[in-house]
Amino acid sequence: MTAEIANIKINKEKFEKAAYILKAVAHPTRLAIIQLLEQEDGLSVNEICEALESEQSLISHHLINMKLRGILKSNKDGLNMYYSLKEHEVTKLLACIENCNCNM
Amino acid sequence: MTAEIANIKINKEKFEKAAYILKAVAHPTRLAIIQLLEQEDGLSVNEICEALESEQSLISHHLINMKLRGILKSNKDGLNMYYSLKEHEVTKLLACIENCNCNM
DNA sequence: TTATTATATGAAAATATTATCATATATTTG
DNA sequence: CAAATATATGATAATATTTTCATATAATAA
Numbered sequence A, B: 001m002t003a004e005i006a007n008i009k010i011n012k013e014k015f016e017k018a019a020y021i022l023k024a025v026a027h028p029t030r031l032a033i034i035q036l037l038e039q040e041d042g043l044s045v046n047e048i049c050e051a052l053e054s055e056q057s058l059i060s061h062h063l064i065n066m067k068l069r070g071i072l073k074s075n076k077d078g079l080n081m082y083y084s085l086k087e088h089e090v091t092k093l094l095a096c097i098e099n100c101n102c103n104m
Numbered sequence C: 001t002t003a004t005t006a007t008a009t010g011a012a013a014a015t016a017t018t019a020t021c022a023t024a025t026a027t028t029t030g
Numbered sequence D: 001c002a003a004a005t006a007t008a009t010g011a012t013a014a015t016a017t018t019t020t021c022a023t024a025t026a027a028t029a030a
Helices: A003-010 A012-025 A028-039 A045-052 A056-068 A088-098 B003-010 B012-025 B028-039 B045-052 B056-068 B088-098
Strands: A072-077 A080-085 B072-077 B080-085
Touching (some): A012 A028, A012 A088, A012 B012, A012 B028, A012 B088, A028 A045, A028 A056, A028 A080, A028 B012, A045 A080, A088 B012, A088 B088, B012 B028, B012 B088, B028 B045, B028 B056, B028 B080, B028 B088, B045 B056, B056 B072, B080 B088
Antiparallel strands (some): B072 B080
8 A cells, every 4th residue: 555545544533524515615696795705895794795696595505605614704793793704714715726727 | 786796797798607617616526526636636537437437428518518517628638538627726716615613 | 147336327306506576775856 | 552664583495515436538658
């Protein structure tokens, strides 16, 4: 067994964690949310819904999911819940993809 | 409508393409394949199966899927099909995720 | 030519993700 | 307190992805 193959086994858990985060990002709506919050941090659910022309409940589900995975954070002010990027590093994923010359 | 919001609409297609590539990568087995090929380029299907302790048909499906999306390339030599990275840029996605402090 | 080996393929089953809908909760306002 | 507004929740439906299994194909060897 080569060193590389041994490595793969050791890193199995690492790949599972990485895939978990990547999955949270690998969706057009969620990428749009990330870019939106990158440009204008701390938007309410309604503002995000309007920007993305998407339904409140669906956006809420996405936001909560991304918060759960540590990508977003939120803070409440009165009736509104303001979401912002917790992990700015994820914006680099988009930049990274844009440099790819994959079949698109 | 703010400039950011106008942007989101224009970029809808961009997000779809990016999500398409991210989805191809957002899977533990496929991440493992990428790292394996990054370290030792041009492995046969069987070698990959052994390294990942995974079934031939399943690995074949993953490999063909990643090739279809422009991430891998393959070349045949006799009975063997050797796969390698076509788009090395995707290895940066893994590095990028590792720098994240998301809830994992 | 038959057997063997490596890989691909395709259908079906299993599982996971995403979207929709109705409604609940919480906050503010009149 | 009742009405209005913003967001969350949870069940279900719709859809997509992943796995499995049986088998096909193609190359080589006996």
